[in-house]
Amino acid sequence: MLYAYVSAGAGLAPLANDQDLAQAIWIDLYRPLDSQVQAVSALGYEVPTLDDMEEIEISNRLYTESGKIYMTGVLPGQLPNGESAAMPVTFILGPTQLITVRHHAPRPFETFPTRADRSSSGCASPERVFLGLVEEIVGRLADISENVSKVLDTTAARVLRKTSPSNSDFLETALMTIGQQAELMGRIRMGLLSMDRILVYHASNTASRPDAHGTRALRTALQRDIQALEVHADFLTSRIGMTIDATMGMIGLQQNERVRILSVMTALFLPPTLIASIYGMNFDRIPALQWSLGFPMALALMVCSVAAVLVLLKWKDWL
Structure with a gap:
């Protein structure tokens, strides 16, 4: 699918059907068809394939070609079947347009067009649209981190509560929940690392652009937010480890209690067994x-x- 937007005041508006694609300030390619790739290629942009985007070499993820900056990062999102996944997203920043290429659905790409007018960067240029989209992505990663924190609070409180149920089903469910949050935190950390690397590369390749001075403060603020979220992610990772240890400890205590009961029963019936064996x-x-x-x-x-x-x-x- 191809989504195209034009500047509309302080925000974005969908490109009208009768308008030329070259007038769009942001073109979003989601699992694009060959005809859509060709339409964007006709504007002078080389649209990478999924295999190209999944290359882990830094030279394939961050590079400049024909005055256009190609930046690829890994972001959490959903696949068409509803499953969560972390997949690469490519940002192509040109002089007049921003092109994004993705094969899954990170939520910021759906919410940003309707909230672009509230972005601190505005939508006057492709570079400002790019920074606004990054701001939306960072905000989404912060929301996911906060939700992970809430899930850990609830799970840890139930595991450590004195009146918590002692059945193994509850502890197994808690262990699975914590494992899912650990996997989610791994995707968040990957997303933060990707966006931080993209912003550093963007800063080093846009210093000579006309609006470089105006966007420097916005980019610096985003990098500070990412660094703060990375510290928070480290804290949540340590909390996940502590909660897993606590859950495993409760499972161990539960098993020890069962073994203790069996040991007591064995000790009680050992003397009668000895007497019966003698006679x-x-x-x-x-x-x-x-x-x-x-x-x-x-x-x-x-x-x-x-x-x-x-x-x-x-x-x-x-x-």
């Missing part, structure tokens, strides 16, 4: 074998041995 031996001559009170005496010995072991365990405070 169950197949010898011709066993004391009290013909005694009429032999069976009641054996039962009494078993009961007394259980009571003695029980008293011992309580005296040792093992129950």
Whole structure:
């Protein structure tokens, strides 16, 4: 799909059907068709394929060609089937247009066109649209980080609460939830690292542009926000590790409690088993074998041995 926008006051408006694509200030390619790629290529932009975007070499992700800056970063988003994924997104910044190429759906690309008029950078130039889009992306990563923090708060409180359920299903669910948040934090950290690298490259390649002085402060503010979010991401990562340790500890305590109960039961019934084993031996001559009170005496010995072991365990405070 191809989404094209033009400047409309302080914000953006969709490109009219009768307008030339060259008049758009931002062209967003989402899983583009060949005809859409050709239409953008006709404007002088080389649209990378998904394989090109997935190259991990820095020379393939950040480069300048024919006066146009190509910047690729990895951002979290959704696939068409609804699954979450972290995939590359390419920003192509030209003198008159911003081109974005993506094969999944990061939410900022859907929300920014309707909120561009609230961006601190404005939409007067492709560079300002690019910085506004980056601002929206950073804000989205901050929102996801905050949601991860809330999930960790809720999960950790339930795991560590004294009255929390002791069944294994709850602890297994908590462990799965924490693991999902850890995976999400990994995608957030990748997104922050990508945007930080993109902004550094953008700064070094736009210093001679006419609006370089006006956008420098905006870019610096975004880099500071990213650095603050990276510190917060480190904190959340450590919290995830602590919560996983706490959950595993509760699972261990639960298992230890079960083993303790089994051990107590074994200790209680070990003396009666010994007595029954002695009187169950197949010898011709066993004391009290013909005694009429032999069976009641054996039962009494078993009961007394259980009571003695029980008293011992309580005296040792093992129950």
